[in-house]
Amino acid sequence: xxxxxxxxxxxxxxxxxxxxxxxxxxxxxxxxxxxxxxxxxxxxxxxxxxxxxxxxxxxxxxxxxxxxxxxxxxxxxxxxxxxxxxxxxxxxxxxxxxxxxxxxxxxxxxxxxxxxxxxxxxxxxxxxxxxxxxxxxxxxxxxxxxxxxxxxxxxxxxxxxxxxxxxxxxxxxxxxxxxxxxxxxxxxxxxxxxxxxxxxxxxxxxxxxxxxxxxxxxxxxxxxxxxxxxxxxxxxxxxxxxxxxxxxxxxxxxxxxxxxx
Amino acid sequence: xxxxxxxxxxxxxxxxxxxxxxxxxxxxxxxxxxxxxxxxxxxxxxxxxxxxxxxxxxxxxxxxxxxxxxxxxxxxxxxxxxxxxxxxxxxxxxxxxxxxxxxxxxxxxxxxxxxxxxxxxxxxxxxxxxxxxxxxxxxxxxxxxxxxxxxxxxxxxxxxxxxxxxxxxxxxxxxxxxxxxxxxxxxxxxxxxxxxxxxxxxxxxxxxxxxxxxxxxxxxxxxxxxxxxxxxxxxxxxxxxxxxxxxxxxxxxxxxxxxxxxxxxxxxxxxxxxxxxxxxxxxxxxxxxxxxxxxxxxxxxxxxxxxxxxxxxxxxxxxxx
Ligand SMILES: Nc1ncnc2c1ncn2[C@@H]1O[C@H](COP(=O)(O)OP(=O)(O)O)[C@@H](O)[C@H]1O
Ligand SMILES: [Mg+2]
Numbered sequence: 001x002x003x004x005x006x007x008x009x010x011x012x013x014x015x016x017x018x019x020x021x022x023x024x025x026x027x028x029x030x031x032x033x034x035x036x037x038x039x040x041x042x043x044x045x046x047x048x049x050x051x052x053x054x055x056x057x058x059x060x061x062x063x064x065x066x067x068x069x070x071x072x073x074x075x076x077x078x079x080x081x082x083x084x085x086x087x088x089x090x091x092x093x094x095x096x097x098x099x100x101x102x103x104x105x106x107x108x109x110x111x112x113x114x115x116x117x118x119x120x121x122x123x124x125x126x127x128x129x130x131x132x133x134x135x136x137x138x139x140x141x142x143x144x145x146x147x148x149x150x151x152x153x154x155x156x157x158x159x160x161x162x163x164x165x166x167x168x169x170x171x172x173x174x175x176x177x178x179x180x181x182x183x184x185x186x187x188x189x190x191x192x193x194x195x196x197x198x199x200x201x202x203x204x205x206x207x208x209x210x211x212x213x214x215x216x217x218x219x220x221x222x223x224x225x226x227x228x229x230x231x232x233x234x235x236x237x238x239x240x241x242x243x244x245x246x247x248x249x250x251x252x253x254x255x256x257x258x259x260x261x
Numbered sequence: 262x263x264x265x266x267x268x269x270x271x272x273x274x275x276x277x278x279x280x281x282x283x284x285x286x287x288x289x290x291x292x293x294x295x296x297x298x299x300x301x302x303x304x305x306x307x308x309x310x311x312x313x314x315x316x317x318x319x320x321x322x323x324x325x326x327x328x329x330x331x332x333x334x335x336x337x338x339x340x341x342x343x344x345x346x347x348x349x350x351x352x353x354x355x356x357x358x359x360x361x362x363x364x365x366x367x368x369x370x371x372x373x374x375x376x377x378x379x380x381x382x383x384x385x386x387x388x389x390x391x392x393x394x395x396x397x398x399x400x401x402x403x404x405x406x407x408x409x410x411x412x413x414x415x416x417x418x419x420x421x422x423x424x425x426x427x428x429x430x431x432x433x434x435x436x437x438x439x440x441x442x443x444x445x446x447x448x449x450x451x452x453x454x455x456x457x458x459x460x461x462x463x464x465x466x467x468x469x470x471x472x473x474x475x476x477x478x479x480x481x482x483x484x485x486x487x488x489x490x491x492x493x494x495x496x497x498x499x500x501x502x503x504x505x506x507x508x509x510x511x512x513x514x515x516x517x518x519x520x521x522x523x524x525x526x527x528x529x530x531x532x533x534x535x536x537x538x539x540x541x542x543x544x545x546x547x548x549x550x551x552x553x554x555x556x557x558x559x560x561x562x563x564x565x566x567x568x569x570x571x572x573x574x575x576x577x578x579x580x581x582x
Contacts, residue, residue: 060469062387089472099463102486112471115481162467169471 008033008173008203009054009091014068016049016058023049024232027068029222031173036195036204038214038240041224041255046232047207050224051175054205055091056084072173089116091173092166097182098158100150100165105142108150108161109133112169128168136164137194156187160194167198174198176206180213192217211256215244223252319560322553330547337554343517343533345548352555354519358434358527359559362509363502365438365523366445370498373442374449375491381450382457383479394451401447409511412440417512424524432514432526440512441505445498452497456490457483489574496570500563506531530559 007030014027024046031037039047049058056077058064070077077087089112100108109129110118118125129146133139138160142153150161159179166174176195180188195204195217208214214221221244222237236243236252247253327334332350340351377397381390417436421429429435460483468478484491514526515536528536534552542549 055470057466057470060466085472085474087472088470093466093470095463095466095470097463099461099467101464101467101482111468111481112473115468115471115473115477165467165471 007031008073009205010069010071010074011050011053012069012071014050014053014066014070016046016053016067017065018061019063022229022231024224024234027234029234029237031203031205032220033203034199034201035219036199036206036217037220037222038218039205039207039222039224040209040211040214041232041235042226043209044230044232045224045226047224048177049232051177051205051207052093054173054175055093056087057093059084089169090171091175092169092171094159094162094166094174094176094179096178098155098162100153100158100161102149102151104147105133105150105153105161106146109164109168112165116169132164132168133161135167135198136160137190137197138164154187156183156190159183159187159191163191163194163198167202171202173203173205176204178207178209181209188213211244215240223247223249223255225251225255316557316560319553319557322550323557326547326550326554330550338558341519345537345551350551350554352530352558354517355528355530355533355555356558356562357519357521358509358513358517359503359529359531359562361521361523361527362434362438362441362513362529363499365435366442366502366505367495367499369439369442370446370449370502371495374446374494374498375453377446377450378453378457378491379479379484381454383475383483394454397447397450401451405444405505405507406511408440408444409508412436412508412512416440429524430514430526432512433524434513434527435523437509437511437513437529438523440508441502444505444508445501448501449494449498452494453487453491456487456494459490460486488577492573492577493570496566496573500566503559503563503566504531506535510535530555 010030011027014029015025016023027050029037029050039050041047052058052061053066054070054077058066066078072087072091076082101111103111106129109132110125113125113128120128130139130143133142138157141157142148142161150158153161159182163174163179180191183191192213195206198204199219206214206218218240220238221240223235223243224232225235226232236247236249238248243252244256247256326332327337330348330350337350337352339353340349341353342349342351343354377393381393381397385393413436416439417429417431417433420433420436421431464482464486465478468482473481509529510532513529513532515528515532516526517533518525518527520527534555537548537552
């Protein structure tokens with residue numbers, strides 16, 4: 001909460017509009033390094049909107065406007081001199097629907113390195129690809145078919161390929177928007193285990209509509225809710241155990257205990 | 262009609278429950294549906310039948326050309342002089358001019374058309390696209406004779422001024438090719454744009470999320486994902502260029518000429534057919550029949566292009582979703 005970068009990302013009075021519609025307002029979040037933070041709340045309360053604002057993916061949405069500040073190690077990502085492309089190279093993203101490129105598994109992972117102007121040898125690129133695939137717990141399953149299309153993999157494998165692709169460029173933060181919602185329970189479990197491992201090196205922010213998932217994987221949980229004019233707000237934010245066992249806000253408790261949303 | 266009406270009506274409440282339930286499910290006869298199905302089938306048949314009859318007519322006349330004119334297929338395909346008056350029926354000069362003008366056209370249309378398509382699908386805002394795309398489609402509706410005079414009265418004089426009147430002749434393949442290129446640019450652009458915008462946004466977001474710029478995303482992700490559609494668009498455009506008649510007839514000249522020099526005049530296959538059949542040509546003469554042989558060859562060339570494009574599309578395709 002103070003000025004020193006004890007937190008990787010901090011939002012200050014964040015408000016995001018789509019045209020004249022205010023999707024979220026007054027969001028103050030601070031995310032600590034090497035933690036998993038879950039954003040939960042009912043559908044439409046602005047979780048994805050907030051997540052996208054953390055690496056300026058909202059810039060690509062026509063009509064989206066971000067007010068307030070998003071500080072990355074204390075520097076405002078929305079300052080005029082900041083380059084959104086550079087931001088996304090350091091804050092990666094994994095999407096709800098697995099979206100591997102229609103390229104080989106190898107090229108999927110190498111893509112981020114290539115666009116970053118990879119200058120190394122073929123062998124060192126191979127090594128980076130392998131490291132990323134290992135990091136995403138996918139290496140053993142694909143090491144013999146790196147030249148096959150990424151689309152030939154199962155849904156869960158595709159999502160881990162997308163994670164590997166994000167890991168390859170060595171970001172500091174990984175944003176995940178409901179990464180398991182298109183997956184079966186076993187694939188979901190694998191991704192959750194993976195997240196716990198990634199947490200040792202990366203800061204992870206995950207949107208989930210699945211509260212059990214938040215309870216299982218997240219160190220911190222932020223609960224969002226729409227107010228009467230449909231603008232999302234951050235209702236409560238704290239350690240997951242506290243949010244789940246002793247919520248301070250009655251609305252959080254109602255949501256946790258399944259009374260709405 | 263009355264019967265139909267009756268079966269549609271809900272059964273009256275006094276009927277026993279069992280009967281009421283079952284009666285709603287009774288199979289209905291829909292004469293309208295059957296009629297429409299037959300009608301649509303006939304439409305499909307007509308277009309196929311038309312194509313077949315064209316091929317048959319072309320082949321029959323071409324056959325009598327080869328049997329009566331004493332020109333072998335080999336001589337026809339490999340001969341380098343086309344002078345019907347002197348009995349020289351070597352089609353290569355015409356084929357050469359057709360291919361040369363079409364290649365020049367593609368050289369113009371590919372960069373312009375693909376650039377426009379990329380701009381429309383990857384850069385333009387919804388509002389700009391809403392204005393530009395219909396405008397582009399409008400261009401495709403300009404009569405080709407207008408393009409022909411545009412070539413003759415604007416592009417040719419311009420070329421002669423820039424490159425020298427002694428280099429560039431009044432009728433030349435370059436001017437015709439450039440204008441055919443302009444003519445097919447909207448085709449390349451709109452068909453490629455369709456292919457590019459069919460690429461799921463998820464792929465773009467994935468690329469942007471890795472820190473790719475718009476250009477990197479367009480060239481390394483969207484374009485490869487749409488490659489089959491883009492290639493198909495280019496093949497369609499190439500076939501269109503080879504078949505284009507008015508522009509080449511007006512601007513490329515009226516003398517069969519086997520030359521690779523684009524500044525020289527040379528008559529194309531279509532240009533020749535248009536000129537000769539426009540004159541007072543009597544039915545059944547050798548000159549008349551020779552046109553069908555040219556037509557058949559042109560048909561074969563576009564068919565080959567089509568088959569080639571299908572083959573390429575199958576092998577290049579990057580499957581998505
Ligand atoms: N691209 C967009 N354009 C306009 N409105 C949007 C857009 N994306 C989201 N919204 C609106 O913003 C609100 C929050 O959406 P979102 O962040 O997707 O919610 P969540 O992820 O919590 O379900 C919703 O009311 C939604 O309709
Ligand atoms: Mg969402």
